Amino acid sequence: MQQTVVVKIGSSSLTSDEGGLNRDKLGFFASELSKLQHQGFQVLLVTSGAVAAGFREMGYVSRPKNVHEQQAAASVGQALLMQAYHVAFAAHQVGVAQILLTRYDFSNRRRIHNASMTIEELLKHRIVPIINENDTVAVDELKELKFGDNDKLSALVANLVRACRLVILTDTDGLYTEDPRKNANAKRIDRVTEIDEEMYRIAGGSGSSVGTGGMRSKIEAARIAMRGGVPVFVGRVAEDGDLDLAVRGTGKGTYFDTSEHNLPMKKQWLGFHSLPQGRITVDQGAETALVVGGRSLLPAGIQEVSGDFHPGDVVEVVNSDQQIIGRGVVNYSTWQLQAVAGLSSEEVQKRIEVQRIEVIHRDEWITLTAGKQINE
Numbered sequence: 001m002q003q004t005v006v007v008k009i010g011s012s013s014l015t016s017d018e019g020g021l022n023r024d025k026l027g028f029f030a031s032e033l034s035k036l037q038h039q040g041f042q043v044l045l046v047t048s049g050a051v052a053a054g055f056r057e058m059g060y061v062s063r064p065k066n067v068h069e070q071q072a073a074a075s076v077g078q079a080l081l082m083q084a085y086h087v088a089f090a091a092h093q094v095g096v097a098q099i100l101l102t103r104y105d106f107s108n109r110r111r112i113h114n115a116s117m118t119i120e121e122l123l124k125h126r127i128v129p130i131i132n133e134n135d136t137v138a139v140d141e142l143k144e145l146k147f148g149d150n151d152k153l154s155a156l157v158a159n160l161v162r163a164c165r166l167v168i169l170t171d172t173d174g175l176y177t178e179d180p181r182k183n184a185n186a187k188r189i190d191r192v193t194e195i196d197e198e199m200y201r202i203a204g205g206s207g208s209s210v211g212t213g214g215m216r217s218k219i220e221a222a223r224i225a226m227r228g229g230v231p232v233f234v235g236r237v238a239e240d241g242d243l244d245l246a247v248r249g250t251g252k253g254t255y256f257d258t259s260e261h262n263l264p265m266k267k268q269w270l271g272f273h274s275l276p277q278g279r280i281t282v283d284q285g286a287e288t289a290l291v292v293g294g295r296s297l298l299p300a301g302i303q304e305v306s307g308d309f310h311p312g313d314v315v316e317v318v319n320s321d322q323q324i325i326g327r328g329v330v331n332y333s334t335w336q337l338q339a340v341a342g343l344s345s346e347e348v349q350k351r352i353e354v355q356r357i358e359v360i361h362r363d364e365w366i367t368l369t370a371g372k373q374i375n376e
């Protein structure tokens with residue numbers, strides 16, 4: 001079977017702080033990606049840079065902060081971006097296609113299935129799908145409905161196509177013990193096997209005025225991809241052949257290894273694509289049963305319920321310290337659960353009629369605590 005590589009290129013690698021595309025850099029990346037394809041890899045590109053490429057044409061002096069200005073700049077820049085990629089890849093006899101996705105598309109199983117089928121068809125024809133967030137329609141006010149930066153989008157795409165590696169290219173050669181722009185003595189971390197809280201602490205925000213996510217969002221992307229069984233490289237590609245080295249394991253950057261196996265599609269959807277409709281707080285006993293014991297959630301372990309959900313919806317589960325421990329498909333509605341929270345299963349059955357006694361069945365649950373996942 002052919003191996004698939006997903007490469008994400010950030011705004012900082014394609015444009016300058018003053019805005020506008022750097023066609024030399026873009027041409028270089030197209031050449032590196034084409035080489036990978038010629039070697040037999042299936043290649044997908046997740047690209048940022050629409051806002052950065054378009055804001056100058058709109059007459060703005062710097063990257064706009066206002067949402068509608070950003071959306072307008074993105075719609076100008078996206079066309080410029082695709083035009084430039086089309087020309088740059090054509091020089092290597094490689095065809096390209098544009099795919100614009102939103103967070104909402106991932107949360108809807110039919111839409112993401114359609115996107116996945118389209119991608120498969122393009123790859124079969126050796127066309128490189130070039131993916132960006134659909135900035136014009138992405139809703140910024142509702143943070144959970146917008147990716148913002150493309151790091152997380154690239155991780156979701158890598159999991160979707162079951163990539164053999166996700167390569168996140170940026171303007172620094174990997175994750176350092178501190179932002180290297182702020183501390184020249186910071187040391188690069190070459191290999192990461194587990195993402196813990198310390199990792200989030202050292203990863204700062206964006207260092208340039210065109211990038212948005214910084215290293216923090218790359219760590220979050222790496223966590224999602226690792227959960228999906230996809231190893232990740234975060235770093236820089238500056239010279240001929242660098243991308244090949246990055247894919248093969250000897251690039252200039254940080255490698256995030258994973259011992260996880262590909263998560264089943266259903267669990268991926270639950271953990272990373274679905275949009276929770278409510279929140280359930282559980283006690284210590286229920287937390288252990290879910291996270292360590294691999295058991296279902298029963299009404300007895302529930303302390304608090306909020307949101308507006310119905311049987312079949314996805315809810316987020318938090319422990320008594322309000323830390324997220326996972327997500328699952330709920331078998332109760334909000335009012336039903338509020339009426340029986342904390343009660344024994346026997347008592348619940350006397351009071352209300354439910355299809356299944358489990359609030360969340362173990363097969364419809366995913367643990368999302370940082371570190372090693374015990375229960376799949």
Ligand SMILES: Nc1ncnc2c1ncn2[C@@H]1O[C@H](COP(=O)(O)OP(=O)(O)O)[C@@H](O)[C@H]1O
Pocket residue numbers: 009010011012013048149169170171172174175176177178179180181202203204205206207208210211212213214215216
């Ligand atoms: N611990 C860290 N190690 C490396 N880079 C870091 C760290 N913390 C913050 N950064 C910053 O993250 C930036 C890359 O992210 P970003 O600007 O969002 O790039 P992109 O546009 O490629 O997504 C780097 O330029 C760097 O200044």
Ligand SMILES: N[C@@H](CCC(=O)OP(=O)(O)O)C(=O)O
Pocket residue numbers: 009010011012047048049050051052074132133135148149150151210211212213214
């Ligand atoms: N979709 C946006 C991405 C915004 C952005 O700056 O992302 P990134 O450079 O990946 O931190 C664009 O194309 O401008």
